[in-house]
Amino acid sequence: MVNSAVANVGRWSALAFGLFYGYTHNISLQKQAEQKKVESEYHRKELLIEQARLAYAKKQSGVVDTPASTVTFDVESPDFDLEKFVAQYEKENN
Template sequence: MASQGVNVLRYSALVAGLVYGVYHQSSLNSVSKRAEIEQEYARKERLIEQAKAEYKKKTQPQQETKTQSSGLITNWEDPKFDLEAFLKAKAGE
């Protein structure tokens, strides 16, 4: 049979292992929860930025693509934009 000192050492090691296990598990859980919260926050930030961009695009006044008098397209991003006609009109002004 083992002596009392050895039994005390065994049970002390067992209790220390259990305490360490509980502590380590709680720290892992808190890191996991923090990462999950940060991911959710980043997702919400992206959604807010997308909503702001869409709102800005929706409420932004439409630029006129044609002048009232000549029907000339002045928006260079328009697929029907004619650079030669635009330059001639500017030279005529």
């Protein structure tokens, strides 16, 4: 049978190794989480910059993408605007 002193040394050694492994593994997981957080923030900023670049290019090209610029000719429609209709009519007849 195994001597009790050898068994105790083995148990304490396993406990110490487990604590060391858990500590180092926890540190590596924290570093990975921090790195992932930094990368996701960088990616979010890249997307915002890309959206701003596209909006600026759209603005500079003069493209109007608002549904309010269209004139509705249906008088019974809730989107009908008399002022826009008259302005469009005057523009077409001049």
